[in-house]
Amino acid sequence: xxxxxxxxxxxxxxxxxxxxxRILIIVIxxxxxVIYLTYGERxxxxxxxxxxxxxxxxxxxxxxxxxxxVKLVGKEDIRPHNADRWVFEFAPFATFIPVLMTLVxxxxxxxxxxxxxxxxxxxVFAILGLNIVGIMMAGLGSGNKFxxxxxxxxxxxxxxxxxxxxxxxxxxxxxxxxxxLNIIAEQQDRYPYIILQPLAFLxxxxxxxxxxxxxxxxxxxxxxxxxxxxxxxxxxIRWSMFQLSEYAAMWAFTVFGSIVFxxxxxxxxxxxxxxxxxxxxxxxxxxxxxxxIMWVRTTVPRxxxxxxxxxxxxxxxxxxxxxxxxxxxxxxxxxxxxxLSLTSGIGAIALVAIIINRAFRRSTKTTGLVGAYRxxxxxxx
Amino acid sequence: MTKAxxxxxxxxxxAAPNKHLAELLxxxxxxxxxxxxxxxxxxxxxxxxxxxxxxxxxxxQRSALQFDMLRNISGxxxxxxxxxLKYHFYSFKHGxxxxxxxxTAYEGAHVxxxxxxxxxxxxHEREAAEMFGFTFDGHPNPKNLLLEEDLHIHPLLKAHxxxxxxxKQGIEAGPPxxxxx
Amino acid sequence: MTVWxxxxxxxxxxxxxxxDMTINIGPQHPATHGVFRMVxxxxxxxxxxxxxxxxxxxxxxxxxxxxADYRQAMGWWDRTDYLAGMACEFTYxxxxxxxxGIDVPERAEYIRVMMTELSRxxxxxxxxxxxGADVGSFGTSFIYAWRERERIYDLFEEVAGDRMFPTYFxxxxxxxxxxxxxxxxxxxxxxxIEQGLEDLDGLLTGNEIFVERCRGLNPMTTERAIxxxxxxxxxxxxxxxxxxxxxxxxxxxxRMKFDIPTGREGDxxxxxxxxxxxxxxxxxxxxxxxxxxxKSGLILNPNLPKTLRIESGExxxxxxxxxxxxxxxxxxxxxxxxxxxxxxSPSFCNLSALRELVVGNYVADAIIILGxxxxxxxxxxx
Numbered sequence: 001x002x003x004x005x006x007x008x009x010x011x012x013x014x015x016x017x018x019x020x021x022r023i024l025i026i027v028i029x030x031x032x033x034v035i036y037l038t039y040g041e042r043x044x045x046x047x048x049x050x051x052x053x054x055x056x057x058x059x060x061x062x063x064x065x066x067x068x069x070v071k072l073v074g075k076e077d078i079r080p081h082n083a084d085r086w087v088f089e090f091a092p093f094a095t096f097i098p099v100l101m102t103l104v105x106x107x108x109x110x111x112x113x114x115x116x117x118x119x120x121x122x123x124v125f126a127i128l129g130l131n132i133v134g135i136m137m138a139g140l141g142s143g144n145k146f147x148x149x150x151x152x153x154x155x156x157x158x159x160x161x162x163x164x165x166x167x168x169x170x171x172x173x174x175x176x177x178x179x180x181l182n183i184i185a186e187q188q189d190r191y192p193y194i195i196l197q198p199l200a201f202l203x204x205x206x207x208x209x210x211x212x213x214x215x216x217x218x219x220x221x222x223x224x225x226x227x228x229x230x231x232x233x234x235x236x237i238r239w240s241m242f243q244l245s246e247y248a249a250m251w252a253f254t255v256f257g258s259i260v261f262x263x264x265x266x267x268x269x270x271x272x273x274x275x276x277x278x279x280x281x282x283x284x285x286x287x288x289x290x291x292x293i294m295w296v297r298t299t300v301p302r303x304x305x306x307x308x309x310x311x312x313x314x315x316x317x318x319x320x321x322x323x324x325x326x327x328x329x330x331x332x333x334x335x336x337x338x339x340l341s342l343t344s345g346i347g348a349i350a351l352v353a354i355i356i357n358r359a360f361r362r363s364t365k366t367t368g369l370v371g372a373y374r375x376x377x378x379x380x381x
Numbered sequence: 382m383t384k385a386x387x388x389x390x391x392x393x394x395x396a397a398p399n400k401h402l403a404e405l406l407x408x409x410x411x412x413x414x415x416x417x418x419x420x421x422x423x424x425x426x427x428x429x430x431x432x433x434x435x436x437x438x439x440x441x442q443r444s445a446l447q448f449d450m451l452r453n454i455s456g457x458x459x460x461x462x463x464x465x466l467k468y469h470f471y472s473f474k475h476g477x478x479x480x481x482x483x484x485t486a487y488e489g490a491h492v493x494x495x496x497x498x499x500x501x502x503x504x505h506e507r508e509a510a511e512m513f514g515f516t517f518d519g520h521p522n523p524k525n526l527l528l529e530e531d532l533h534i535h536p537l538l539k540a541h542x543x544x545x546x547x548x549k550q551g552i553e554a555g556p557p558x559x560x561x562x
Numbered sequence: 563m564t565v566w567x568x569x570x571x572x573x574x575x576x577x578x579x580x581x582d583m584t585i586n587i588g589p590q591h592p593a594t595h596g597v598f599r600m601v602x603x604x605x606x607x608x609x610x611x612x613x614x615x616x617x618x619x620x621x622x623x624x625x626x627x628x629x630a631d632y633r634q635a636m637g638w639w640d641r642t643d644y645l646a647g648m649a650c651e652f653t654y655x656x657x658x659x660x661x662x663g664i665d666v667p668e669r670a671e672y673i674r675v676m677m678t679e680l681s682r683x684x685x686x687x688x689x690x691x692x693x694g695a696d697v698g699s700f701g702t703s704f705i706y707a708w709r710e711r712e713r714i715y716d717l718f719e720e721v722a723g724d725r726m727f728p729t730y731f732x733x734x735x736x737x738x739x740x741x742x743x744x745x746x747x748x749x750x751x752x753x754x755i756e757q758g759l760e761d762l763d764g765l766l767t768g769n770e771i772f773v774e775r776c777r778g779l780n781p782m783t784t785e786r787a788i789x790x791x792x793x794x795x796x797x798x799x800x801x802x803x804x805x806x807x808x809x810x811x812x813x814x815x816x817r818m819k820f821d822i823p824t825g826r827e828g829d830x831x832x833x834x835x836x837x838x839x840x841x842x843x844x845x846x847x848x849x850x851x852x853x854x855x856x857k858s859g860l861i862l863n864p865n866l867p868k869t870l871r872i873e874s875g876e877x878x879x880x881x882x883x884x885x886x887x888x889x890x891x892x893x894x895x896x897x898x899x900x901x902x903x904x905x906x907s908p909s910f911c912n913l914s915a916l917r918e919l920v921v922g923n924y925v926a927d928a929i930i931i932l933g934x935x936x937x938x939x940x941x942x943x944x
Contacts, residue, residue, distance in 0.1 A: 049705040145585045149607075149925070215700060216771055224593045224696050225929050299765075301772050302698025304926050305607055421660045421877035450788050453878070455891045455904035467891060469878050469906070473788060473804065480878060501791025504914035512624075527617035527943060536625055543629055 022114040026103050034247040035065035041294055048298040075236035080143050083233065087141030092234065092241030095134030099245045101127045102252045107182040109265045109278035120181040121173055124256060125166050128211070131249070132158045135220070135230050138242075142233040150229020153305060154220035158211055160312045165207035167320035168200040172260055174327045175340065181259050188263030196340045199347035201261045203320050208253050210308075212246070215297040219305055250290060258285035315354055323347050402477045405445055409436070423469070423480045433483050434493040440470060440479070441498050447474040451495065454505035456513035458539045463487045464513055468495075485515070494519040512537040582610060585925075589618050593696055593929040596939030600916065602928065609928050612920045614913060619943035627903040632658050632733060632870045635900065640727040642905060644940045645688050646681035646884045648674075648718075651731040656812065657879040657890040658733050658900075662872050667860035670735040671814045676748075676851040677721070677730065679844040683755060684714045685884035686837045686844075689936045690762050693834060696933035697775055703765055710758035713751055720747075733870065735862030745852055752845050759841055767838070773831065780919055780931050782828035790915035794886025794908050795836045796935060800828030806882040817854070818847050830934040837936070871898055878906075885909050885936055907941040 039054065039062065046053030054061030079088060105120045107113040117123055132155055139151015172193050176184045184193075194201045210217040221229040231242045258264055262285045265278035272278075303311070326343045329335075402424045403417055410417050413436055415428040428436045440448040448470035455467040468481040485492065494517040495502040506517045507526040514535040517523060524530060535541060588599035597618035603611035623642065627635040639654040640647040652674055659666065666674075687707040694703025715725040720741050722728030730737050766772050782792075784800040797804060803822040807815040823839030825832025872894035880889035886908025893902040912935045919935075920928045 045700070049702050050709065051705060145583060148583075149585070215698065218698070219926075222698065222926065224698060225926050227592060297700055298702050300699065300769060301694065301766075301775060302926070303771060304775060304924060306924070307774065421875055423878055425876075449785075451791060452880070452887065453889055453891060453904070453906035455902070455906075457893060457902050467876075467878075467904075469889070469891070473802070476809065478810075478878075480876075499791070500789050500918075501911060501914065504910065525617075527620045529617075536622060539628075541625075543625065 019114060023104065026114055027100070030100075030103060030248050030251065031244075033251050034244050035069060037247045037251065037290065038068065038243070039065040040290075044291060044294045045298050048295070069240065072240040073237055077236040077238060078233075080233050082143035084141040084143065087137045088143075088233075089238070091134050091138035091141055092238045092245070093134070094137055095131060096241050096245040096248070098127050098130040098134075099249045099252055101130075102256070103248070105181060106252065106255050106259065107185060107264065108255070108282050109275040110186070110272070111182060112275060113182070116182050117180065119179045121169060121179040121184070121260075125169070128165075129159075129162055131211075131245075134245075138234070139230040142230070144233050146226040146228070146232045147230050149226050150220045150222075150232070153226075154213070154230060156305070157213075157217065157219060157308060160309060161207045161210040161217075161316075164203050164312060164316040164320045165211060167317070167324060168197075168203040168207065169260060171200045171320065171323045171327050171344075172197055174324070174331060181256075181264075185259050185264035185266050188266050190269070192261060192263040192266075192268070194261040196337060197261070197323070197344045198341075199319065199323050199344045199351060202348055202351055203316050204257060204261065206316060207312075208257060209293065209296065210312075212250055212253060212293070214250075214293050216300040216303050217308060218297075218302055219308060222302055250293065251286065254286035254289035254293075255282060257289060258282060315351070319347055319351055402479065406479075409439055420480055423478045425480045425482055427482045427484070430483050430485055430490075430492065433481075434495075436481070437468075437495055437498060440481075445475075446472065446477070448472045448477065448479060449474065451499035451501045451505070454502060454509055456509040456515065456537065458513065458537065459484075460539055464490055464515070466492060466509065466515070488514070489516070490514070491516045491518050493517070496520060511535070514538070580605065587929075588615075593932060594939075595692060595933070595937060598913075598937065598939055598942070600920075600932070602920075602925065604925055607924050607926075609920055609923055609925060612917045612928070614916050616910075616913070616939075616942050619939045621944065623905065623944040624903050627900055629899065631898040632872075632900060635903070636731070636733075637727065637729050639905075640729055642907060642941045642944065643685070643883060643885065643888065643909075643938050644726060645685040645938055646678075647727050648677040648681040648730060649685075649881070649883055650888065651729065652678050652813070653879060653881045653883070653888050653890050655731045655733050656881070657877060657892040657903075658870070658872075660877045660879055661875045661892055661894050662733075662870060664734045664866065665863055666735055667863060668814075669856045669859040670861045672851050672855040673736050673740065673861065674731060675813050675815065675818070676848050676855075677718075679847045679851075680714055680717070682884045683841050683844050684711055685938075686841045687711050687714075687758070689837055690766070690834075693930075693933045693936075694762075694766050694772075696929055697766075697772055699765070699769075699772070703762060706758065706761050706765060710755050713754055717747060717751055732862060734866045735860070737862075739861050748848065748852060752848060755841070755845060759838065763838060767835070775927075775930065776831035776834060776934075777829060778827070779830040779927055780923065780934075782919070784828070787828065787915075790918065791911040792886070792915055793911065794883070795840060796828075796833050796886070796912055798822065799825035799832035799836045801826050806880055806887060810880070812879075812881060818850055820844075820846050820850075830930055833934045833936075869898055871896070872900075880906070883908050885938065885941070886912060888941075905941075905944055907944065909935075909937040909939075909941040910944075913937050913942055 042064070043053040043061070054064035057063040057067045079085065102124055104114040105117045105123055107116070135154045135158070136151050139147045139154065142148075173179060175193065175196060176187055178184065213221050221231075226232070231239060234242060255264070259282070264285070265282045267273070267281065323344060326347075327340060330339050330343065406417060406424065406426060410426050410428070413428060413432040415426055415432070415436070418425045418427070426436075440446050450471045450473065452469040452471050457465045457467060459465055462484065464485045464487055466483045466485065468483070470479045470481065471477070483492065492515050494506060496506065496519070503520075503522070504526060506520055507522070507524065509515050510517055510520075510523060511525045511528050512535060525532065528534070528536075582603050582605050584601060584603050586599065586601055588594040589597040594600070599615040599618070601613045601615070602609050621641075623638050626638055636651060636654055639650045642650050658664075687710050691704040691707030695701055718728055719725050721744070722730035722737070782800050784797070784802045787797050787800050801824050803824045805822045806812070807818075808822060820843040823836050823843065825836050873896055874894055876891070876893040878889055878891045880887050882888070887906065888908055889906035891902070891904040891906065892900055895901040916932065916935065919931050923931065
């Protein structure tokens with residue numbers, strides 16, 4: 001009577017009931033995930049900084065996230081006098097909704113997600129761009145100049161980095177021949193697509209850091225400059241909506257990245273050990289991603305806005321275009337998979353070489369800079 | 382001679398040759414009607430108020446002197462003898478340190494600004510002006526620096542009480558920033 | 563002006579009429595390191611004007627000193643450069659000693675120099691940590707620096723009984739003798755400091771983004787720095803090896819063998835690097851003090867009067883403080899109280915150049931430039 005399979009049909013009463021149940025599961029999972037991501041981030045960052053992190057609330061501080069959530073809900077919801085009321089109050093939700101909409105199409109295990117979309121990849125491109133609307137609303141509606149600066153910085157940065165992000169995913173889509181994420185994951189039973197497209201993965205990872213406002217691209221929220229940027233005027237539940245959408249976006253992005261580049265729920269060498277293992281694989285891959293993001297955050301300082309922009313437009317964008325053209329030639333003229341791997345590998349080496357070259361261009365001026373403080377002079381320029 | 386000495390011909394690392402400074406300054410100071418004396422650390426030149434600009438210009442420009450840094454400006458309330466301004470100069474070229482004293486009237490003292498020759502004088506002069514009530518003629522930004530902008534009291538004058546004004550602002554009538562004497 | 567349809571292509575050439583925005587950084591702002599306010603006028607991301615406002619921490623230090631006797635006033639001078647309280651005490655004590663003509667026993671001189679240098683290391687560690695945070699490294703540099711600072715503070719607590727404001731020095735010496743096993747503790751501490759320096763060096767100098775942000779930013783010539791009254795590491799970053807510990811030696815600094823680190827360009831990176839190198843030289847000075855110090859002896863001049871009265875005199879004592887030339891103009895006219903005490907604080911003078919340094923840079927760089935001046939608001943506001 002009731003077909004609870006992973007369908008993509010829109011009509012019928014039971015289909016809607018099914019979808020609502022699935023969305024509820026996703027929302028609950030996301031909330032728990034976000035609470036423990038904040039806890040996890042505090043712990044991981046603390047270990048990188050020779051601290052302990054939260055230890056007091058519950059065993060090893062495990063209940064810290066819940067305590068924080070309760071505290072945030074109980075806080076006063078303050079609206080500045082000169083804020084634009086509706087824009088200000090709706091902005092956190094406008095930021096959060098696209099993230100939730102992204103989670104809807106991700107297959108967490110084989111044939112399990114809220115909806116299985118034929119145009120899944122395309123849907124992600126379309127929805128992720130909407131995130132910026134909420135951030136701009138917060139920036140413009142707060143009636144605060146720091147928020148305005150943050151909102152404008154965020155707009156410039158996110159729109160710029162959207163292009164290499166989408167192009168890098170497009171080059172993968174050229175190989176898969178489908179935009180359905182479930183099928184993309186299924187195709188990677190022999191090798192994950194990172195082997196075929198390492199350059200696309202590097203570009204994706206960089207652009208993802210930028211889209212998530214993570215260091216070294218945390219310019220829109222720069223704490224030491226514009227004290228939080230677009231959400232500087234928010235408090236209580238609305239502020240926690242921004243936090244929620246930030247961490248949920250991190251989760252969604254990493255799950256998405258692990259599906260496209262690492263095969264998501266697919267075992268590295270094929271095989272099917274049931275949905276529990278598949279879920280564990282998806283989560284394991286995405287958590288590895290997340291820890292990498294946190295590692296980067298604790299280590300590197302922030303870029304300046306012009307350096308950020310030139311990196312996007314002068315390096316990432318041309319390389320992703322070159323990759324698409326190379327993929328097109330290889331696929332149209334019937335090349336082998338190893339050829340894709342080779343060209344993209346060369347591209348990835350080129351990207352790393354460009355970055356190192358920029359570093360090296362600097363370090364010719366500053367050879368042996370580390371440890372030079374023991375000698376008298378600053379090394380010659 | 383280190384490498385740095387070759388780039389900047391300043392006598393780094395040698396004791397300050399203050400002995401010759403008094404001899405060097407003697408003709409200039411007596412020409413301007415001042416006197417020379419010694420403090421515990423520096424040579425002191427008392428200069429009449431109206432000759433200050435001329436004197437400082439000579440200090441800055443003459444190659445034998447070349448005082449290129451203004452270290453400090455300090456106002457002093459000498460009570461019966463009026464106010465005084467102490468300028469401390471330093472010459473990187475020769476390693477000389479000099480204190481210039483200018484005596485002024487107790488009230489309504491107008492002093493020529495040094496901000497043209499020494500940009501460093503800007504904040505020092507603003508501070509002396511608000512603390513002692515000097516007026517620096519030609520100062521580009523003569524606002525209060527450390528005190529509130531509309532507070533026209535001169536706390537470092539000896540006549541100024543330690544606590545009274547602050548208490549008055551809180552308890553008695555009148556908005557803060559208006560002096561009640 | 564009416565724009566006709568055939569002229570529309572020309573409209574693109576017309577510049578947009580933009581308005582400069584004023585943003586208020588401070589008094590509560592993480593980048594101002596205290597209660598300091600600067601009003602930036604910005605055109606997009608570029609700073610076109612900057613107006614600093616100080617005085618939020620003004621405590622009337624000079625007025626208070628005129629109303630306390632020489633011994634009592636010292637506690638307030640701790641609170642000027644509160645990151646290096648001992649260095650301020652040194653200058654204050656020496657100003658009074660110069661006025662009164664008091665000698666200091668040799669052992670006390672060594673202790674003073676040692677404590678001053680440890681304070682300098684302490685203050686520079688805070689700079690390194692806070693500067694890393696200004697550039698944006700999410701507190702990692704801060705925590706690294708804090709580890710060493712805690713150890714130095716622990717030592718201060720053991721020596722003087724207090725961490726931040728020890729009031730350890732006395733006119734004519736120091737309060738109490740060093741604790742037992744002091745030497746081994748300090749030697750261990752110096753090793754720890756060097757390790758911490760290496761960690762921070764690797765974290766910041768070894769980071770490409772950090773170097774790219776700082777190098778070539780806001781270069782300054784020596785002549786301009788002198789004219790603006792900039793002293794200390796910021797002046798040495800321009801290439802001038804001028805350090806009052808060498809140029810006008812005081813205390814027992816003439817016996818110490820150390821180098822003056824200098825930069826070349828005077829840019830933000832050089833200011834950072836000069837401080838980093840300077841800490842290593844401070845470690846060297848402390849090591850020399852430890853080995854050359856008389857193992858026992860007086861720590862306080864025994865011929866001090868019960869109440870210090872100074873008939874007359876004036877002096878301008880200047881020391882190489884942690885931020886630059888820390889000078890005290892002192893004047894005595896009889897009685898038990900100083901007649902006038904004026905602080906020439908290095909942060910105050912360095913900060914007065916802020917407008918010229920910041921205008922024309924990005925907002926993000928303005929924050930870094932302010933951080934590179936390494937101001938302490940207790941010293942700026944007196």
